[in-house]
Amino acid sequence: MAREALAGTRIRERRIMTGFKQADLARSLGISASYLNLIEHNRRRIGGKLLLDIASALGVDPSVLTEGAEAALIATLREAAASAGMSTPEAERVDEFAGRFPGWAEALAATHRRIAQLERTVETLSDRLAYDPNLAASVHEVLSTAASIRATASILAEDPDLSLEWRGRFHANLDTDSQRLADSSKALVGFLDAETGEAASGLSTQEEVEAFLTANTYRFDSLDADASNVADVLADAPELTTDAARRVARTVLRRIAADRSALSDAALRAAAAEHGQDPIAIANTCGVPVSLAMRRLALLTQDSLGLVIADRSGSLIFRKAITGFSIPRHGATCPLWPVFEAQARPGAVVCTRVEMLGRGTALFDCYAIADVVGPSAANVAPLTEATMLIVPVSADERSSGASASALPLGPSCRICPRARCPGRREPSILSEGF
Amino acid sequence: MGKHVLLVEDETNIIEAIRFLLSREGWQVDTHSDGATAVGAVRDTRPDLLVLDYMLPGKNGMDILKELRADPDFAKMPILMLTARGQSRDRDEAERAGVSRFMTKPFSNTEVLTAVRDLVQLAR
Numbered sequence: 367m368a369r370e371a372l373a374g375t376r377i378r379e380r381r382i383m384t385g386f387k388q389a390d391l392a393r394s395l396g397i398s399a400s401y402l403n404l405i406e407h408n409r410r411r412i413g414g415k416l417l418l419d420i421a422s423a424l425g426v427d428p429s430v431l432t433e434g435a436e437a438a439l440i441a442t443l444r445e446a447a448a449s450a451g452m453s454t455p456e457a458e459r460v461d462e463f464a465g466r467f468p469g470w471a472e473a474l475a476a477t478h479r480r481i482a483q484l485e486r487t488v489e490t491l492s493d494r495l496a497y498d499p500n501l502a503a504s505v506h507e508v509l510s511t512a513a514s515i516r517a518t519a520s521i522l523a524e525d526p527d528l529s530l531e532w533r534g535r536f537h538a539n540l541d542t543d544s545q546r547l548a549d550s551s552k553a554l555v556g557f558l559d560a561e562t563g564e565a566a567s568g569l570s571t572q573e574e575v576e577a578f579l580t581a582n583t584y585r586f587d588s589l590d591a592d593a594s595n596v597a598d599v600l601a602d603a604p605e606l607t608t609d610a611a612r613r614v615a616r617t618v619l620r621r622i623a624a625d626r627s628a629l630s631d632a633a634l635r636a637a638a639a640e641h642g643q644d645p646i647a648i649a650n651t652c653g654v655p656v657s658l659a660m661r662r663l664a665l666l667t668q669d670s671l672g673l674v675i676a677d678r679s680g681s682l683i684f685r686k687a688i689t690g691f692s693i694p695r696h697g698a699t700c701p702l703w704p705v706f707e708a709q710a711r712p713g714a715v716v717c718t719r720v721e722m723l724g725r726g727t728a729l730f731d732c733y734a735i736a737d738v739v740g741p742s743a744a745n746v747a748p749l750t751e752a753t754m755l756i757v758p759v760s761a762d763e764r765s766s767g768a769s770a771s772a773l774p775l776g777p778s779c780r781i782c783p784r785a786r787c788p789g790r791r792e793p794s795i796l797s798e799g800f
Numbered sequence: 801m802g803k804h805v806l807l808v809e810d811e812t813n814i815i816e817a818i819r820f821l822l823s824r825e826g827w828q829v830d831t832h833s834d835g836a837t838a839v840g841a842v843r844d845t846r847p848d849l850l851v852l853d854y855m856l857p858g859k860n861g862m863d864i865l866k867e868l869r870a871d872p873d874f875a876k877m878p879i880l881m882l883t884a885r886g887q888s889r890d891r892d893e894a895e896r897a898g899v900s901r902f903m904t905k906p907f908s909n910t911e912v913l914t915a916v917r918d919l920v921q922l923a924r
Contacts, residue, residue: 509906513882513884520908521817521821532820
């Protein structure tokens with residue numbers, strides 16, 4: 367039965383909910399009870415002034431009695447039916463179900479939404495437990511220290527004939543182990559406290575920071591040039607629920623302020639007008655490092671350019687997503703990304719056209735450069751940080767065969783369909799069915 | 801001289817406690833702390849029993865266990881594995897790999913002594 371045909375059913379449900387008798391409502395509307403009965407059983411179409419009068423008498427917006435107010439509810443119920451594998455004939459009666467039992471329908475929809483939210487949280491936390499070596503290391507440290515203390519204390523307690531020398535050694539061991547246990551258990555509790563906060567939002571530290579940056583469209587115009595008011599900006603950041611996320615966000619904001627001081631919006635726009643989105647030309651024109659030009663371009667252009675920053679371990683420490691260029695939330699990324707090639711040649715700019723495989727393919731020009739960071743020391747390889755700007759290839763270029771020389775790559779091995787890839791670490795769940 | 805036990809463990813104070821316990825019972829106890837060279841130490845010393853920690857630097861206890869069991873000379877050697885990893889899948893994997901006894905930390909001294917005595921008795 368069509369949704370719009372169920373206005374009568376909704377009128378009947380509302381009338382009963384509000385305690386109106388059919389005859390009383392009909393009388394107040396100036397129609398016969400038998401006519402209202404036909405309306406309520408969907409045997410007469412209703413609209414215009416009579417619909418408005420009925421809505422007014424029942425104290426609801428007219429849209430509640432028509433289809434509009436239930437569109438989202440119907441969509442959610444359809445999702446719930448699909449996820450439950452409900453048979454087609456039954457699922458097609460979702461409009462009737464929502465119309466006849468609005469309370470139950472809303473409860474079912476709310477439950478479905480809640481389940482979806484919990485599944486996302488479970489997925490996030492499972493990923494974190496699987497990939498977070500800190501938790502495993504912390505637990506191992508606590509248990510190993512407890513084992514040592516228990517073994518040592520038992521010897522002291524159970525052996526009255528222990529020599530003074532051994533007794534002294536075991537007492538010293540107990541002292542060091544108890545201090546170690548205190549430290550490691552305190553660290554573990556701190557870690558779990560932070561996890562509790564993250565579990566509430568279902569996001570990791572980096573994801574919270576990204577949510578904060580996205581909510582502000584990467585623009586922080588109120589941030590002072592010397593970042594002296596970072597605390598004020600962070601005070602109005604509901605996305606940051608943990609101390610760890612606030613600490614990372616503070617570092618990011620300080621860098622944004624410093625970058626903007628070195629290259630103003632006006633200077634950047636002027637250079638971009640001349641050179642387009644070429645970070646090398648912009649950097650040379652403005653006299654700033656290429657990586658700084660990349661960061662400024664990516665953040666100024668908001669949605670149109672992507673940016674990733676990787677430390678020397680290959681971990682992505684900053685991600686600004688862009689449509690079509692998938693950036694994994696957890697685990698290692700594709701080793702073919704130019705950002706990793708740049709790590710091998712600090713100071714040299716790597717310019718590579720890439721074809722991101724996945725749901726469809728998309729072309730991008732990637733500019734990557736690795737900078738030396740941290741203090742220098744004799745005979746010690748410096749720490750580096752690689753920055754990669756991701757620029758979509760224009761539709762005109764795409765249509766003129768721009769993909770011919772593009773490097774095919776993916777987000778990560780597990781979800782990359784490329785066969786016989788030299789960088790593959792593990793089978794793909796897409797092409798190999800794992 | 802008593803039976804020979806090789807303890808492969810990287811926690812200094814656990815080494816000291818277990819060595820004291822077993823020595824007091826008449827065992828000859830050698831220790832080794834590096835996972836990467838543990839298999840070589842077993843081959844060199846050929847102990848009557850191996851007490852093996854799971855989490856070791858260089859190579860973990862599970863890989864050491866599998867390597868030893870693949871060697872006919874050590875296929876039957878009693879191996880007691882100590883671990884802070886108590887998950888059932890770790891225990892299952894260790895049992896599939898041929899561990900003689902799997903003990904989770906923190907353990908009691910009595911449990912260790914009983915396990916060592918039982919394993920050597922069974923191996924006779």
